[in-house]
Each structure stands twice: as C-alpha cells, then as structure tokens.
Amino acid sequence: MILVVGGAGYIGSHTIKEILSKGYEVVVLDNLSTGHKESLDSRVQFVEGNLGNEELLDHVFTTYSIEAVMHFAANSLVGESVQDPAKYYTNNVAATLTLLQKMKEYNVSNFIFSSTAATYGIPETTPITETTPVAPINPYGRSKLMVEHMLEDFHAAYGMNYVALRYFNAAGAYETGEIGEDHTPESHLIPIVLQHLLGQRGTISVFGTDYHTADGTCIRDYIHVTDLAKAHVLSLESLLNGKNTNAIYNLGTGKGYSVREIIETCEDVTGMKATIIEADRRAGDPDELVASADKIYRELGWTPEYSLERIIESAWNWHRSHPAGFKVTQ
Ligand SMILES: NC(=O)c1ccc[n+]([C@@H]2O[C@H](COP(=O)([O-])OP(=O)(O)OC[C@H]3O[C@@H](n4cnc5c(N)ncnc54)[C@H](O)[C@@H]3O)[C@@H](O)[C@H]2O)c1
Numbered sequence: 243m244i245l246v247v248g249g250a251g252y253i254g255s256h257t258i259k260e261i262l263s264k265g266y267e268v269v270v271l272d273n274l275s276t277g278h279k280e281s282l283d284s285r286v287q288f289v290e291g292n293l294g295n296e297e298l299l300d301h302v303f304t305t306y307s308i309e310a311v312m313h314f315a316a317n318s319l320v321g322e323s324v325q326d327p328a329k330y331y332t333n334n335v336a337a338t339l340t341l342l343q344k345m346k347e348y349n350v351s352n353f354i355f356s357s358t359a360a361t362y363g364i365p366e367t368t369p370i371t372e373t374t375p376v377a378p379i380n381p382y383g384r385s386k387l388m389v390e391h392m393l394e395d396f397h398a399a400y401g402m403n404y405v406a407l408r409y410f411n412a413a414g415a416y417e418t419g420e421i422g423e424d425h426t427p428e429s430h431l432i433p434i435v436l437q438h439l440l441g442q443r444g445t446i447s448v449f450g451t452d453y454h455t456a457d458g459t460c461i462r463d464y465i466h467v468t469d470l471a472k473a474h475v476l477s478l479e480s481l482l483n484g485k486n487t488n489a490i491y492n493l494g495t496g497k498g499y500s501v502r503e504i505i506e507t508c509e510d511v512t513g514m515k516a517t518i519i520e521a522d523r524r525a526g527d528p529d530e531l532v533a534s535a536d537k538i539y540r541e542l543g544w545t546p547e548y549s550l551e552r553i554i555e556s557a558w559n560w561h562r563s564h565p566a567g568f569k570v571t572q
C-alpha cells in the first residue's frame with residue numbers, strides 16, 4: 243500500500259489516479275487545510291488529520307502495510323511564507339521530520355518528496371539542471387531545501403531511500419475534467435486567467451513588464467499535472483525495484499513561456515479576449531525559470547507529453563465545468 247500524504251490536494255489527487263492505474267492500493271493522510279475530499283478517488287482509504295500528529299501516524303503505520311510514502315502536504319504560497327515563516331517551518335519542515343522519524347520507526351524506507359524549482363532562487367544560467375546551485379530566496383523555498391537536506395542525511399545514516407522531485411510550474415487538469423486545480427486564494431497564473439475569462443475576475447494583473455526577457459514579462463516552464471503524476475509513478479517503481487536509492491530530479495518541459503504568451507494562448511484556446519493591467523513586479527519573481535529535465539529522461543525514461551495548448555485546454559475543460567471548483571456537485 244502507498245501512503246499519499248496531502249493526497250486531497252491538486253497534484254496529490256492527480257498522482258493518485260496514476261498510482262491506482264498501475265494497480266497499487268492507496269491510503270491518503272490529509273488535514274483538508276487546502277485540499278478537497280471531493281478530489282479523492284473512491285478507491286482510496288482516507289485518514290483525516292495532521293501529518294505532524296505522532297499518534298495518528300502510529301495508527302496509519304500500524305493499520306496499513308505501507309511500502310512507500312509520497313509526500314505532497316505543504317503550505318506553498320511564497321508571499322505568505324515571507325509574512326509568516328513560522329507556519330512554513332512548522333508545517334513543511336517540522337511536520338515532515340515527524341513523518342520521517344515515524345517511517346524510520348516502522349521501517350518504511352521509500353520516500354518521494356514534492357520539492358520545487360524555488361530551491362534554485364534566482365539562477366544564473368538557464369536551462370536549470372540539478373547541479374545548478376541551490377539558493378532559495380524565500381522561506382517557502384528554504385523549507386523545501388531543508389527537507390532535501392534531511393533526506394540526504396536520513397539516507398546516509400538510516401538507509402532511507404528517496405526521490406525528491408523539483409517541480410516547475412504545475413498546471414492543467416485531469417483529462418476527463420473530473421478533477422482539477424482549486425486553490426483559495428488562487429495565486430497561479432493559468433487558473434487566474436481562465437477564471438477571468440469565465441467572468442469571475444474583473445482584470446488580470448501582469449506582474450512586471452520590465453524583466454530581461456523578450457517581451458518584458460517573466461518566463462516559466464509549465465508542466466501538466468498528469469505528466470508530473472507519471473514521473474511520481476516512475477520514481478516509485480525505481481525505489482521499489484532498487485534502481486534508485488537517492489535522487490533529485492527536475493520536472494519541467496524544457497520550454498519557457500512568458501506571462502504574455504500564457505495569456506495569449508488562453509485567449510486562443512477559449513476564443514475570448516482578456517483585459518489586462520500592467521502592474522508592479524511581485525516580490526521574489528526571477529526573470530526566467532526553465533528546467534532541463536534530461537536527468538529523469540536518461541535515468542527513468544520520463545518525458546512530458548502535454549504541449550502548452552493541451553495544458554490550457556485541459557484546465558479550461560475543468561474550470562468551465564466546475565466554475566466554483568469542488569463546491570459544485572455534478
Ligand atoms: N503547484 C505547483 O505549481 C507546485 C510547484 C512546486 C512544488 N509544489 C509542491 O507540491 C506539493 C503539492 O502542491 P499542490 O499545488 O498540490 O498543493 P495543495 O495545497 O493543493 O495540496 C497540499 C495538500 O496537503 C494537505 N496538507 C497541508 N498540510 C498538511 C498537514 N500538516 N497534514 C496533512 N495534510 C496537509 C492539504 O490539505 C492539501 O490537500 C506541495 O508540497 C507544493 O509545495 C507545487
């Protein structure tokens with residue numbers, strides 16, 4: 243059985259679909275702080291509660307025969323992490339340490355971790371490889387890097403095997419449209435643009451038009467959530483079959499798109515016109531973040547399948563059919 247911590251969230255719920263399709267059983271631990279019970283596949287077992295709760299973890303590890311843990315649970319708003327770093331170090335670092343200690347106690351030694359491109363901070367070169375120096379510039383990125391360091395040390399000292407996946411910008415929705423992204427507040431560009439086109443937001447603010455990029459707006463690498471999910475399954479199998487014991491991989495497409503290009507592609511996909519406002523830069527946004535995902539291709543054969551158009555089409559399918567997110571009953 244695979245324990246998916248944070249499985250009621252956006253990326254976790256999509257990854258569960260892929261894990262189940264490979265025949266594994268899943269138990270989810272989630273406190274529903276940002277996740278949605280409605281996003282959970284009916285085949286999973288669900289335990290509601292906090293991952294930092296030792297008694298609850300005792301219950302989970304004694305009730306289920308866990309062979310690996312996937313850990314998606316975290317707070318992940320960069321701005322909030324600057325305002326309230328204690329929340330980030332408590333939930334993303336301290337609670338994760340409790341989980342790792344319990345895994346050690348119960349001899350569960352396979353761990354897959356949701357890390358982030360935010361560990362690189364403002365990189366000097368592009369595309370970013372796993373050997374590009376890490377230098378996070380906010381508490382969110384630092385909290386993720388701290389867990390990566392813990393994993394390195396737990397691997398060396400206790401034989402904990404892990405894969406840390408540094409996601410670039412997760413986007414899109416499940417192909418059937420039954421689950422998708424539903425964050426409150428929503429901070430991510432693509433859902434914001436689509437919500438605007440659905441009439442749910444008056445305008446879109448473009449944060450900064452004087453970056454060192456061709457059109458002056460920030461460039462990011464948008465990766466479909468199902469492509470991310472498939473990388474998790476390959477990582478899981480590489481741990482279970484002993485091919486991997488400790489690895490860090492970037493997960494991106496290798497293609498960068500500017501904020502303006504994203505808005506234009508949303509307009510093309512929907513056939514609608516957006517109203518934009520050129521706003522100030524958002525603190526802590528690097529000019530350009532584009533991944534080299536060669537390492538995971540070489541080692542695990544992973545390659546992303548979704549183009550930007552298909553990412554946005556899938557997101558549009560979700561937002562149109564669920565204008566209020568999971569609050570709508572189908
Ligand atoms: N969305 C992105 O673009 C992106 C990019 C890089 C990294 N990440 C990382 O990927 C992971 C998943 O991101 P997401 O967008 O799916 O986030 P999300 O907020 O949708 O999902 C997180 C889930 O964890 C749960 N959770 C949080 N704290 C918990 C706790 N203490 N105990 C139990 N459950 C808890 C939430 O209820 C939620 O269901 C996060 O770790 C995030 O930092 C996301």
Ligand SMILES: O=c1ccn([C@@H]2O[C@H](COP(=O)(O)OP(=O)(O)O[C@H]3O[C@H](CO)[C@@H](O)[C@H](O)[C@H]3O)[C@@H](O)[C@H]2O)c(=O)[nH]1
Nearest residue numbers: 318358359360410411429430431434447448449460501524
């Ligand atoms: O209303 C908006 C929202 C965003 N942006 C811009 O759009 C780009 C993408 O922003 P967003 O979708 O918020 O993603 P990122 O800030 O790039 O962060 C995501 O990608 C990171 C890795 O690259 C992860 O670490 C984070 O968790 C994840 O939220 C950035 O240049 C933003 O300034 C706007 O111009 N207007």
